[in-house]
Amino acid sequence: MAELNLLEAINRALDESMAADDRVFIIGEDVGQRGGVFRVTDGLHAKYGEKRVIDAPLAESIIIGSSIGAAMYGMRPVAEIQFADFIFPAFNQIISEAARMRYRSNNAWEVPMVIRTPYGGGIHGALYHSQSIEAFFTHIPGLKVVAPSTPYDAKALLLASIADPDPVLFLEHKKCYRLIKGFVPDEPYTVPIGVADVARTGSDVSVITYGLMRHYAVEAAEMLAKEDISVEVIDLRTLRPLDRETVLASVKKTNKVLVLYEDNLFGGYGAEVAAIIAQDAFEYLDGPVQRLAGLDIPAMPYSAPLENEFLPTPEKIADTLRDLVQY
Amino acid sequence: MKQERDQAQLIEMFRLMALARALDERMWQLNRQGKAPFVISCQGHEAAQVGAAMALRPKQDWIVPYYRDLAMMLAIGVTPREVMLGLLAKADDPSSGGRQMPAHYSHRALNIVSHSSPTGTQVPHAVGIALAAQMRGDDVVTWTSFGEGTSSQGDVHEAMNLAGVMKLPVIFFCENNGYAISVPQRKQMGVENVSDRAQGYGFPGVTVDGTNVLEVYEAMTAAVDRARQGHGPTLIEAKCVRLTAHSSDDNDRTYRSADDLKAMKTRDPVHSYEAYLRSEEILDDAKIAGIRDEIKAQVNDATTFAEKAPLPDPLTVSRYVYAE
Ligand SMILES: Cc1ncc(C[n+]2csc(CCOP(=O)(O)OP(=O)(O)O)c2C)c(N)n1
Ligand SMILES: [Mg+2]
Numbered sequence: 131m132a133e134l135n136l137l138e139a140i141n142r143a144l145d146e147s148m149a150a151d152d153r154v155f156i157i158g159e160d161v162g163q164r165g166g167v168f169r170v171t172d173g174l175h176a177k178y179g180e181k182r183v184i185d186a187p188l189a190e191s192i193i194i195g196s197s198i199g200a201a202m203y204g205m206r207p208v209a210e211i212q213f214a215d216f217i218f219p220a221f222n223q224i225i226s227e228a229a230r231m232r233y234r235s236n237n238a239w240e241v242p243m244v245i246r247t248p249y250g251g252g253i254h255g256a257l258y259h260s261q262s263i264e265a266f267f268t269h270i271p272g273l274k275v276v277a278p279s280t281p282y283d284a285k286a287l288l289l290a291s292i293a294d295p296d297p298v299l300f301l302e303h304k305k306c307y308r309l310i311k312g313f314v315p316d317e318p319y320t321v322p323i324g325v326a327d328v329a330r331t332g333s334d335v336s337v338i339t340y341g342l343m344r345h346y347a348v349e350a351a352e353m354l355a356k357e358d359i360s361v362e363v364i365d366l367r368t369l370r371p372l373d374r375e376t377v378l379a380s381v382k383k384t385n386k387v388l389v390l391y392e393d394n395l396f397g398g399y400g401a402e403v404a405a406i407i408a409q410d411a412f413e414y415l416d417g418p419v420q421r422l423a424g425l426d427i428p429a430m431p432y433s434a435p436l437e438n439e440f441l442p443t444p445e446k447i448a449d450t451l452r453d454l455v456q457y
Numbered sequence: 458m459k460q461e462r463d464q465a466q467l468i469e470m471f472r473l474m475a476l477a478r479a480l481d482e483r484m485w486q487l488n489r490q491g492k493a494p495f496v497i498s499c500q501g502h503e504a505a506q507v508g509a510a511m512a513l514r515p516k517q518d519w520i521v522p523y524y525r526d527l528a529m530m531l532a533i534g535v536t537p538r539e540v541m542l543g544l545l546a547k548a549d550d551p552s553s554g555g556r557q558m559p560a561h562y563s564h565r566a567l568n569i570v571s572h573s574s575p576t577g578t579q580v581p582h583a584v585g586i587a588l589a590a591q592m593r594g595d596d597v598v599t600w601t602s603f604g605e606g607t608s609s610q611g612d613v614h615e616a617m618n619l620a621g622v623m624k625l626p627v628i629f630f631c632e633n634n635g636y637a638i639s640v641p642q643r644k645q646m647g648v649e650n651v652s653d654r655a656q657g658y659g660f661p662g663v664t665v666d667g668t669n670v671l672e673v674y675e676a677m678t679a680a681v682d683r684a685r686q687g688h689g690p691t692l693i694e695a696k697c698v699r700l701t702a703h704s705s706d707d708n709d710r711t712y713r714s715a716d717d718l719k720a721m722k723t724r725d726p727v728h729s730y731e732a733y734l735r736s737e738e739i740l741d742d743a744k745i746a747g748i749r750d751e752i753k754a755q756v757n758d759a760t761t762f763a764e765k766a767p768l769p770d771p772l773t774v775s776r777y778v779y780a781e
Contacts, residue, residue, distance in 0.1 A: 155592065181592060182592075186619065187615075187618055187619055187622060189615040189618065189619070191581060191611060191612050191615050192581050192584065192612070192615035192616055192618070192619045194581075195578065195580075195581020195582060195584070195585060195612060195615070195616065196581050196582075196584045196585030196588055196616070196619060197585055198581070198582050198585055199521075199570075199581065199582035199583060199584060199585020199586040199587075199588070199589065200585040200586065200588055200589040200592075201585070202570060202582065202585075202586065203519075203585070203586045203589035203590065203593075204589065205589045205592065207585075219611075222575060222578060222612075223578060223581065223612075226573050226575050226578060227573060227578050227582070230573065231571060232777050232778070232779070232780070233556065233777050233778055234553055234556055234557050234561075234571060234573065235552070235553055235563050235565070235571040236550075236553050236554030236556055236777060237776070237777040237781075238551070238563060238565040238571065239563065239565060239570070239571050240780065271778045272778055272779065274779075295779075295780040296779045296780055
């Protein structure tokens with residue numbers, strides 16, 4: 131048992147999988163000697179060499195496209211996109227190629243690869259180092275999208291993603307990288323893809339969330355506990371496939387629900403979650419399915435007051451929940 | 458002995474080119490009969506593809522093709538029956554089980570990799586396959602093809618750049634027929650030869666007459682040797698002719714003049730190769746008739762076989778989104 135932050139947990143998972151399976155390799159910008167701009171791949175270049183920790187040219191489409199080819203050949207590539215904001219040059223490779231390969235070849239070919247990328251804001255990254263990109267990718271059948279928020283989950287889910295026979299987009303919230311610490315067992319353990327976590331149990335209202343917002347939701351829940359409001363927090367951990375059972379069970383228990391996400395509100399991932407709840411738990415609801423999310427502006431601005439205004443905060447979450455329990 | 462083997466190979470090249478042409482022509486007939494909604498042709502590219510295939514080792518080397526590569530497919534081992542199953546979108550189509558449009562070739566057992574419709578996306582895959590083969594120390598050469606119009610895509614640039622950096626055993630094979638649907642080459646690029654660009658990636662680029670099967674074979678043999686010796690990629694540009702419209706949905710008379718079309722026919726690679734083999738006295742009327750009879754029987758068999766084959770079961774539409 132060691133106390134690790136999120137990025138150390140991810141580093142451990144990479145190290146363990148590379149030690150266990152020589153088909154696993156890393157490719158991305160600055161992942162080699164530098165160990166990544168966030169230092170997530172720190173030490174791996176020294177340990178496994180430049181053939182397995184590849185500093186790619188500055189070109190996202192070939193990072194993903196060559197990983198697809200290598201995966202089809204039988205390797206297990208773990209590609210890093212330096213910031214999620216820069217994944218769009220590779221969008222076509224991810225959605226037209228990686229995600230559709232199994233389907234379009236009638237199961238003859240598969241693309242067992244992982245795309246790791248830091249996403250999310252609250253770190254003064256401005257418009258192009260803060261984005262949440264999950265909605266673009268959770269829309270695509272054939273892709274799995276994983277977004278752990280704790281070191282414990284991150285390590286196990288990355289190992290599960292590398293072992294998975296289908297392409298997995300692995301989202302790492304960059305504000306959580308060093309902020310969030312937790313105990314991670316030294317011995318093997320598993321967290322399956324597609325299973326949500328009840329981060330906190332409660333009885334008055336449910337919050338369905340993931341990523342940094344899981345931690346903000348728990349903070350809000352702690353504030354409200356002092357006011358005798360009991361909040362349940364569901365951390366989805368995997369966005370696609372979605373763990374509908376855990377979500378619906380929580381809503382059926384508390385009868386009120388807030389869907390919370392950091393991305394822009396309109397058409398965000400939480401819109402799908404809200405639609406599922408409205409359709410499948412309608413008779414259990416004692417209030418409207420609420421959403422709280424980032425503002426509908428192009429992206430997070432740089433200056434601190436502007437950035438704070440964009441993001442849901444524990445205070446804003448608590449306010450929304452107070453209103454919802456009053457409904 | 459050697460000469461005999463060479464002769465057999467020269468005749469085999471002819472057989473493959475003529476088979477591809479005959480199969481292609483049959484596809485258009487089926488299209489006109491309303492049996493095949495979509496056809497896209499290899500006509501005019503047969504020499505380039507067969508010349509390239511002859512330098513590769515089927516099932517050992519990896520093929521990352523594009524939609525014009527019918528002759529390449531046949532040369533690597535896809536059967537006419539399999540091709541027709543794809544054309545008619547039948548359940549047993551090895552490319553996709555009828556999921557993709559025809560000519561989106563794939564054949565796992567032959568290391569022929571599935572490609573999609575967005576042009577150029579296959580080229581990075583070829584580079585990744587070559588990277589994997591290099592990492593594993595496997596004696597594998599990867600061949601990938603694309604049109605000259607597609608050479609404008611960013612993916613093609615990114616792929617060549619990485620292949621140059623890592624000296625990967627990959628051959629970039631540009632089938633230049635002078636058109637991207639209706640847009641002529643002069644509106645597509647500022648260079649005369651796509652192969653000129655190889656210099657910018659640090660590996661050789663050669664332009665060959667893509668209607669001359671022997672010239673293509675020679676350039677490919679050199680590129681394969683280079684790749685196998687660990688010297689890295691080669692860009693081969695084969696100047697071809699596109700003897701048909703872009704596809705069955707196109708009408709090239711709206712952008713190509715009658716004179717241009719007529720001039721192009723004089724560069725028909727199947728005709729010129731047949732004439733060459735006759736002049737070398739490798740083939741004569743009787744031998745050619747024998748080959749053509751055999752091809753006709755094969756094409757008829759493939760057509761009947763595919764017409765009788767079952768269509769996909771609609772209940773399979775949701776299968777294989779993820780591993781099952
Ligand atoms: C990304 C993308 N843009 C446009 C198209 C439509 N399209 C299909 S083939 C083609 C022309 C390709 O020309 P070229 O690469 O020269 O190949 P050729 O068909 O001449 O062999 C176009 C524009 C496409 N399939 N993909
Ligand atoms: Mg062309």
